[in-house]
Amino acid sequence: MTSARTAHLFLDRLSPNRLTICLHGLVAALLTVTLPTTADAHRRHQTPRAQTPVWFTHAALGDGIWTISDNGVDRMYLVEGQTHALLVDTGVGFADINAYARSLTDLPLLVVNSHAHPDHAGGNTDFHHVHLHADEPETLAHFTSKTNMRHTYNAFLDRPLPERLARLEADDYPELTLIQEGFVFELGQRNIEVLHTPGHTPGSIVLHDLGSGAMLTGDTVIGRAWLHPPLATSVEDFLMGLERIEARKDRITRFLPGHGEPLPVEFLDSLIGTAEAILSGACEGESHTTHIGAALLCEYEGAGIVFDPERIHNPD
Template sequence: MTGDWFAVRQYPNRVYLISEPCHVNSYLVVGEERALLFDTGLGIDDISQAVRGLTDLPLVVVNSHHHLDHRGGNQHVPAVDFLAHPSGSGLYGAVEPAELAAYAESAKSMYTTYTALRDLDKIKFFLTPDDLTMRPIPDLSSWRIPATEPTGFLDDGDVIDLGGRSLTVLHTPGHVPDSICLWERDTGALFCGDTLLTTTYWAHLTDSDVPTFAASLARLAALDVTTAFVGHNLVADAGPDFVRDVAARFAAVVRDPDIGVVVEGPQGRPVRRVDGNGFAILTAVPGSPATTL
């Protein structure tokens, strides 16, 4: 890789987005004594180079959950600690090459769609952010994600002290059982992983649970959020109204699981789709084959 795979955006209060645009978003939070990297991305390129361009403080990594696109870069980061929720224990093994190959094919298709969208957008609308331009897909035949088991675990209510600032762990299952968010009460910053997204929610997976997901989002909606930093998409941050909108739409799905329309899902199997304002929710269709990531 050439070192330009990542896009970096600076926010107030020493928060940095380190994005693999159109793939996944990671976040660096810098304290006075330590820095925290929330998720490490795909591991296609070395995220530690992007981190070390921003801080040389000792680093702690927190994985929002075990999915490959949020912990693939663990292999590259010289962290003091790798922390995750205990329900993810045993799920950080090496990723099968077939799973990586399937992602690589999906990424190529996504890049083709993105370039067509961007070309049209730049004629008139100018909605695609220039700093988060999707990178061409490199040769991924040698891409690997080895096992990187956490060195420790975090549970709901735990506090991570970075020196001069602290983050509280929120266990927010629903997408998967080990999903967590980090909440900085002093600034109102909420780091969400896949619990809050400005894109399509994959709540149709075999280890997803829609009522539990809705309860986790209701909890987030009750916080005094100023900025929610999300795990995917070109819209990396959202305000409190968006958090409440998503929570309300999930609650509606729980009340009436038959709302929305049945469409072909990301893996070619039927899913039920419910649209919201700037997002959509996919849920499983009873009787359809089970779907894993």
């Protein structure tokens, strides 16, 4: 029996009311079908566009703190209070960190650089206003120049400087608020205190969340500290900064570094021991080369310091 004949027999057996309902349903079904258009057919034959890669990712660390991965290059942190949020560092600047941070919080956003290297301050131009230690503007000007930003992208990311950074003019850079030891970011029922910890750069800082006890340490308390880049100070300076942190060790619950995973409070002892061994001469260091150049490496109980033998002690 043909399909047409079957359909006629089916309709003959329906009552008028049931037939009306059936026809209404058929019309509704037809109206919901989207027929292919000429444009649809054309799109099917086009080469699919490459998707924009996801640059930032984030994870909640508890206590109102988020870590933001800068595509694996570095780590930034977002800390929320009741009235404001604080973004610690701005990454390499490849993508808009301002927009990403604001997708995580509705609060007014304050921004601070733990130090001014290009992987921590390269995204500063996404903001109108950034906080920086008073000893750090020279480092910022040096390392975020277009020449050094191009070097950073070639050495760290194996890609050219993105157009959004290459076309920047002087007026595109943010206003700086210079801060000192003891400055407190008041976020509303949450205070973040600044400690000055030179060594990696002259104006490196760590930020202590006085409520949760977490300390955001940039490149100061980190698995392998670098004291050999241009404008770094001395191992002696670095140790003094670590001792400043040690003085409040009983109020610290964890370290959140600018690279790598969170570190336990006990790690500070290993880092201090490494610096002391360099200063005393107990550890002369082994030859070690980074993309910055040749240096010496001293390691002690899981901590490491890469240093310049000409910058161990401060000048007399």
